[in-house]
Amino acid sequence: MQPSAVTSIRLFSGFTRGSVKLILRGNRAYWTWLAFLGALVFSGVLAYSEQVRQGLGLTAMRDQVSWGFYIGNFTFLVGVAAAAVVLVIPAYIYNWKPIREIVIYGELLAISAITMCLLFVMVDIGRPDRFWHLIPPFGYLNFPRSVLAWDVLVLNLYFLINFSVATHILYRAFHGKHYLKRFVVPMVLLSVPMAVGIHTVTAFLYNGLAARPYWNSSILAPQFLASAFCSGPAILLIVLQVLRRFTRFEIQDAAIWKVAELMAYAMFLNLFLHGAEAFKEFYSNTQHLLFTRYWYFGVGGHHTLVPYAWSAVALNLASFALFISPVTRRNFWTLNIGCLATYAGVYIEKGMGLIIPGLTPDTLGEIYEYYPTLTELRVAAGIFALGFLVFTLMLKVAVPISLGEFMGRKEAAPEPALVR
Amino acid sequence: MRRFLLLLSGVALVAADGPKVPSAPAGAERVEVAPPPFSEGIFPCTSCHSGMPVDRTRRELTAMHTDIVLKHDETHRWCLDCHDATNRDVLHLASGEQVPFDESYRVCGQCHGEKYRDWRAGVHGRRTGNWNGAKGYLLCAHCHNPHQPHFKALAPKPAPRPPSRDLARRP
Amino acid sequence: MESTRRLFTQTAAGAAAGMVLTACGPKRLYEVPKDRLKTAIADLEQRYKEQHHKDIRVSDAGPIPGVQFAYALDISRCIGCRRCVYACVAENNQSRDPQIHWIRVFAMEKDKGVDFSHADAYYNPAEVPEDGHFYVPVSCQQCENPPCTKVCPTGATWAEKDGIVVIDYDWCIGCRYCMAACPYGARHFNWSEPTIPEAELNTNTHYLGNRPRPKGVVEKCTFCIQRSRDGRYPACVEVCPVGARKFGNVLDPDSEIRYIIEHKRVLVLKEELNTVPRFFYFYAT
Numbered sequence: 001m002q003p004s005a006v007t008s009i010r011l012f013s014g015f016t017r018g019s020v021k022l023i024l025r026g027n028r029a030y031w032t033w034l035a036f037l038g039a040l041v042f043s044g045v046l047a048y049s050e051q052v053r054q055g056l057g058l059t060a061m062r063d064q065v066s067w068g069f070y071i072g073n074f075t076f077l078v079g080v081a082a083a084a085v086v087l088v089i090p091a092y093i094y095n096w097k098p099i100r101e102i103v104i105y106g107e108l109l110a111i112s113a114i115t116m117c118l119l120f121v122m123v124d125i126g127r128p129d130r131f132w133h134l135i136p137p138f139g140y141l142n143f144p145r146s147v148l149a150w151d152v153l154v155l156n157l158y159f160l161i162n163f164s165v166a167t168h169i170l171y172r173a174f175h176g177k178h179y180l181k182r183f184v185v186p187m188v189l190l191s192v193p194m195a196v197g198i199h200t201v202t203a204f205l206y207n208g209l210a211a212r213p214y215w216n217s218s219i220l221a222p223q224f225l226a227s228a229f230c231s232g233p234a235i236l237l238i239v240l241q242v243l244r245r246f247t248r249f250e251i252q253d254a255a256i257w258k259v260a261e262l263m264a265y266a267m268f269l270n271l272f273l274h275g276a277e278a279f280k281e282f283y284s285n286t287q288h289l290l291f292t293r294y295w296y297f298g299v300g301g302h303h304t305l306v307p308y309a310w311s312a313v314a315l316n317l318a319s320f321a322l323f324i325s326p327v328t329r330r331n332f333w334t335l336n337i338g339c340l341a342t343y344a345g346v347y348i349e350k351g352m353g354l355i356i357p358g359l360t361p362d363t364l365g366e367i368y369e370y371y372p373t374l375t376e377l378r379v380a381a382g383i384f385a386l387g388f389l390v391f392t393l394m395l396k397v398a399v400p401i402s403l404g405e406f407m408g409r410k411e412a413a414p415e416p417a418l419v420r
Numbered sequence: 421m422r423r424f425l426l427l428l429s430g431v432a433l434v435a436a437d438g439p440k441v442p443s444a445p446a447g448a449e450r451v452e453v454a455p456p457p458f459s460e461g462i463f464p465c466t467s468c469h470s471g472m473p474v475d476r477t478r479r480e481l482t483a484m485h486t487d488i489v490l491k492h493d494e495t496h497r498w499c500l501d502c503h504d505a506t507n508r509d510v511l512h513l514a515s516g517e518q519v520p521f522d523e524s525y526r527v528c529g530q531c532h533g534e535k536y537r538d539w540r541a542g543v544h545g546r547r548t549g550n551w552n553g554a555k556g557y558l559l560c561a562h563c564h565n566p567h568q569p570h571f572k573a574l575a576p577k578p579a580p581r582p583p584s585r586d587l588a589r590r591p
Numbered sequence: 592m593e594s595t596r597r598l599f600t601q602t603a604a605g606a607a608a609g610m611v612l613t614a615c616g617p618k619r620l621y622e623v624p625k626d627r628l629k630t631a632i633a634d635l636e637q638r639y640k641e642q643h644h645k646d647i648r649v650s651d652a653g654p655i656p657g658v659q660f661a662y663a664l665d666i667s668r669c670i671g672c673r674r675c676v677y678a679c680v681a682e683n684n685q686s687r688d689p690q691i692h693w694i695r696v697f698a699m700e701k702d703k704g705v706d707f708s709h710a711d712a713y714y715n716p717a718e719v720p721e722d723g724h725f726y727v728p729v730s731c732q733q734c735e736n737p738p739c740t741k742v743c744p745t746g747a748t749w750a751e752k753d754g755i756v757v758i759d760y761d762w763c764i765g766c767r768y769c770m771a772a773c774p775y776g777a778r779h780f781n782w783s784e785p786t787i788p789e790a791e792l793n794t795n796t797h798y799l800g801n802r803p804r805p806k807g808v809v810e811k812c813t814f815c816i817q818r819s820r821d822g823r824y825p826a827c828v829e830v831c832p833v834g835a836r837k838f839g840n841v842l843d844p845d846s847e848i849r850y851i852i853e854h855k856r857v858l859v860l861k862e863e864l865n866t867v868p869r870f871f872y873f874y875a876t
Contacts, residue, residue: 125767126807131764211773366712
């Protein structure tokens with residue numbers, strides 16, 4: 001029975017009021033967490049307003065290294081957003097029950113990650129007041145020639161897909177109804193190539209630049225996908241364990257272990273592709289080796305990134321070992337250490353390890369050693385905090401809905417309405 | 421790149437006999453130049469030299485023009501190999517033909533043929549004026565001292581500031 | 592406080608003007624109908640007058656038909672004196688602090704040849720040229736196949752019909768993708784508010800060339816578009832004391848640039864990247 005317009009409005013306002021009540025209700029840990037995130041967001045806003053006032057000169061980016069910390073974080077977070085797919089593929093394609101319970105959280109993570117991606121781009125451009133220049137009909141989007149135009153489109157499309165599917169599922173569950181299969185399934189199936197798409201397009205951003213030999217390598221797109229799939233779900237695994245601990249949320253161990261196993265295979269591919277790249281550079285030994293050498297060994301007297309390079313290698317290898325062996329995978333201590341290791345390893349390798357060696361030495365051989373300023377760190381921390389805040393608040397509403405504790409009607413469903 | 425050049429030479433072959441460079445044989449088109457860079461008061465030379473006897477002996481000058489140090493193939497040549505002995509207001513070519521100072525490029529061109537050819541095309545040396553209109557030629561002597569042609573080194577303008585993390589803060 | 596308010600009003604006014612002018616029809620300001628461009632330029636000149644207390648003339652001269660510019664630089668002549676760098680700074684209203692130079696001169700060693708991994712842009716001897724060195728100035732190569740214009744997400748940079756690659760400073764959002772794409776390090780960014788001493792401001796400007804730029808946009812050499820579209824040589828060509836720089840219309844069979852391409856050993860930088868630059872280097876001797 002379709003509710004009338006008045007009932008819909010009443011239900012929606014009930015949903016909103018109920019959500020606000022849920023968000024405002026929490027224990028001390030919850031409020032400490034929110035206060036911490038709020039403080040970081042506030043600091044980030046202050047730092048960013050100073051950056052707007054004085055210009056991007058407050059960052060360490062200069063003509064020689066014209067992209068830095070912000071774009072590095074953007075690249076990493078696109079990978080995290082794409083990683084939601086790791087959960088979707090087994091859930092809907094192979095009809096794997098244990099994972100289907102948690103797909104919705106992957107989508108919420110994707111939404112938070114894309115939000116952070118868009119924010120990182122906003123803080124990086126020199127004229128944020130002109131971002132509307134990208135939006136037709138007021139602006140002009142250089143599609144299809146500019147890969148950045150493609151990225152704008154696919155990122156927003158991916159965001160819309162995840163947002164509409166997640167809100168549809170949750171809102172229907174709030175009404176005690178199952179989601180519309182004929183809407184959700186095609187959208188979710190679409191999100192699989194879309195996830196591959198967003199990260200391929202982001203890789204192509206770098207890949208297509210002949211001016212930067214470090215990036216102009218065919219393996220960049222597959223490597224981006226591999227590193228995304230091995231790191232993105234790490235956050236989700238930790239969050240799911242937290243939820244299992246603090247709420248009535250249930251998730252089978254098997255689901256967590258399966259995700260960790262898939263991450264191990266992705267990490268293998270990531271390491272293999274890095275190895276392939278290293279072989280090509282060191283064996284062919286052309287002038288292009290200079291960039292890879294700067295990352296792993298330093299060039300001239302410039303060694304700033306070398307400790308980061310080897311830390312990333314160590315962290316990636318460690319997490320691979322921990323995830324591939326069923327013993328360490330099933331032990332929650334080693335599993336979580338592995339999660340942190342892969343997240344940190346890929347963060348370093350994809351953030352600092354991709355952007356800066358690509359631009360150092362610059363096109364005319366000059367080495368300017370870039371590392372972020374306090375402004376950049378504060379703004380980035382603020383954006384991460386905002387993303388985590390959005391994710392926390394969404395979970396605060398989504399978990400009770402999925403458990404049947406937060407419903408529009410008086411009677412609670414006998415079982416969580418998400419599982420079919 | 422090769423295609424671009426091929427196209428270019430193709431156009432040239434089809435369109436004309438090639439770039440029309442003012443041809444260099446003696447008595448050919450005269451090039452309009454800026455006035456010769458004489459030292460203050462030195463010209464016309466005949467104001468002193470009209471009455472003087474001509475001494476063609478190769479020697480070091482002691483009475484006058486002692487400020488001129490010849491460092492231009494000085495083992496084989498001396499003043500009267502370029503300056504005309506009978507009329508000091510002109511120069512002369514190896515053939516003996518007299519050449520006024522504002523055509524001194526013809527004298528230089530005897531030995532420096534390829535530079536002369538490039539100069540006529542506008543490729544050697546400075547050019548002032550318009551790329552699509554009147555162009556200004558300078559004489560060889562405007563940049564090269566004919567007695568000591570080797571350029572003195574210049575002090576370079578300041579190097580660029582290397583990129584630094586601190587940009588000056590302005591209120 | 593005062594500057595924040597001013598910044599806000601200027602930004603809001605600029606954004607509003609931009610929105611109004613581009614809300615319908617062509618998106619890039621330079622593509623708008625001539626009369627609207629004239630209005631935009633009149634507003635621009637008014638704004639410059641308030642900002643810089645000088646009458647700045649902004650030209651909108653278009654490309655001359657039958658003209659394709661090309662540039663040639665004689666590296667057997669260049670002595671690395673950098674007079675071109677500073678003539679360009681003065682002519683094109685580049686920011687003095689933070690310092691922007693559209694031309695960078697690289698000192699290279701004769702026994703290593705043209706090799707940017709062994710080049711030094713910061714040489715500072717008492718006299719040039721130094722023994723055993725030669726000098727290669729680099730600025731925008733105005734490529735036929737520019738890697739920078741295809742990556743711009745808003746279409747703020749494009750190649751004009753006479754070959755000059757230009758930037759619409761009022762449309763650029765400062766994403767710096769073009770800077771990552773340029774193989775010659777030719778593009779420069781206004782990391783902070785540019786400063787030009789008022790006395791040194793060149794008031795003869797072009798909309799797509801040397802008019803004063805705002806903070807947060809990209810800029811680069813435009814072959815002195817304000818001069819070259821008026822028939823004159825770029826400032827660097829005129830100031831070079833050894834006549835190493837040559838410029839002209841490559842379609843004109845009598846031009847010196849044609850002569851160089853046809854008779855001299857010309858080379859271009861990073862030829863394998865297929866950018867097809869209009870900037871040639873040659874050895875006259």
